[in-house]
Amino acid sequence: MTDSAQEPQSRRVDARGAVDLSGFAAAPGASAPAGQAPSAPAAQRPSAPAAAGAPNSWAIAVQPQQLQQVVELSAQAPVIVLIHGADAASATMKSTLEDLVDAQQGRLLLAEIDASAHPELAQSADQVPVATAFIGGRPVGEFDAAVPADQLSQLVTQMVQMATQNGMTQKLPAQSTRVVEGQGPAAEPELPPLHQEALDALENSDYAAAAKAYEQAIKEKPDDEDAKIGLAQVGLLQRTTGADLAAARQAAAENPDDVGAQIAVADLDVLGGHVEDGFSRLVRFIQTHFGDDRETARAHLVELYSITGDTDPRVSASRKQLARALF
Incomplete structure (x- = not known):
C-alpha cells in the first residue's frame, strides 16, 4: 500500500501482517477454539454513550x-491496525491517522x-510505528512513519474507495471520544445506576447479572429503549x-423446518x-413457513435489527425483504 492502495498484495504485509501478527490472536486463551463462536468485537458490544460535547472517534x-476479532470486523468496514510505541514518531503517526x-x-x-x-x-515488527490495512478480512497494504501526512491522507481515501467498490458502504458506530486540544478530558456522562450495573457486569463477562440489571431498568421504566437494546x-x-458454529450449521442444514436451529445460526452469523x-x-424461513414458527422467526429477526442498529443499511435492506416475505 506504500506504492498504491489498489495493489491487493504487499510483500511486507504477506510476510508479517498475515502471519506473525495473527499468531498473537491465536495465543492460548486469546480467542475461541476452532468452530466455537467468537466473543463480540468492540463495535458490537453494549457500551456507554459518548460524553456530551466530545468529538466522536473511530480509533480504539x-x-x-x-487482533483476530478486529480483522474480522474488516468484513464490515476497512480497518487499519497501528502498532505504535511511546516515541515521537509513533505519537505523530497515531495522531495523524x-x-x-x-x-x-x-x-x-x-x-x-x-x-x-x-x-x-x-520484536515481531521490523520497526515501530507500523500500520497494516485490512479489507474483507485480508491485508491489503502496510505503511510506516516514513510515509508523509499527505500520502497517508491519500491512502485512507483509497481504502474507502476500495471498500465502496466492493459494496462495503455502511458506517460503523463511533467507538470512543477524543479530547479536544487545550481542554481536559470530557467528563463521562453519569449512567443510570442499573445501566452502570449492567456495564460493570459485562466487563466481568457476567451476562446473567447484566441481563438482570437491564430487566430491572425496563421494569422501572418501560420506555427505556437503551435498556431494551442492551x-x-x-x-x-x-x-x-x-x-459450536460447525455443529449449529449442521443442525440447521439437517433440520430446515426447525426455527430454533435457524435462529441459532443467525445469532452466530450476526455476532461474527x-x-x-x-x-x-x-x-427465507419466514417466506416458507407459517404459524407460530413464522412469528418466532420474525420477532427474533426484529430483535437482531435492534442489536445491529436501525441506521445500519443492512437493516434497511433486510426490512424491505421481510416486508415482501410477509405480504
Whole structure:
C-alpha cells in the first residue's frame, strides 16, 4: 500500500501482517477454539454513550489477542491496525491517522496496539510505528512513519474507495471520544445506576447479572429503549457463548423446518459479522413457513435489527425483504 492502495498484495504485509501478527490472536486463551463462536468485537458490544460535547472517534485501543476479532470486523468496514510505541514518531503517526480516520465518520476503523506494553509484539515488527490495512478480512497494504501526512491522507481515501467498490458502504458506530486540544478530558456522562450495573457486569463477562440489571431498568421504566437494546445484546452474547458454529450449521442444514436451529445460526452469523447472512436466513424461513414458527422467526429477526442498529443499511435492506416475505 506504500506504492498504491489498489495493489491487493504487499510483500511486507504477506510476510508479517498475515502471519506473525495473527499468531498473537491465536495465543492460548486469546480467542475461541476452532468452530466455537467468537466473543463480540468492540463495535458490537453494549457500551456507554459518548460524553456530551466530545468529538466522536473511530480509533480504539486493542490488545494483541483481540487482533483476530478486529480483522474480522474488516468484513464490515476497512480497518487499519497501528502498532505504535511511546516515541515521537509513533505519537505523530497515531495522531495523524486518528484525524484522518475520524474525518471519514465511520467508514473505517483504527485499531491501536501499544507495542511498549507488549515487548514480544515490538520484536515481531521490523520497526515501530507500523500500520497494516485490512479489507474483507485480508491485508491489503502496510505503511510506516516514513510515509508523509499527505500520502497517508491519500491512502485512507483509497481504502474507502476500495471498500465502496466492493459494496462495503455502511458506517460503523463511533467507538470512543477524543479530547479536544487545550481542554481536559470530557467528563463521562453519569449512567443510570442499573445501566452502570449492567456495564460493570459485562466487563466481568457476567451476562446473567447484566441481563438482570437491564430487566430491572425496563421494569422501572418501560420506555427505556437503551435498556431494551442492551438486554437484546446481552441475550445474543448469552445464547452464543460456547456455541459450536460447525455443529449449529449442521443442525440447521439437517433440520430446515426447525426455527430454533435457524435462529441459532443467525445469532452466530450476526455476532461474527456476517450480518446479511443471518438476516437472509431468517427471511427465507419466514417466506416458507407459517404459524407460530413464522412469528418466532420474525420477532427474533426484529430483535437482531435492534442489536445491529436501525441506521445500519443492512437493516434497511433486510426490512424491505421481510416486508415482501410477509405480504
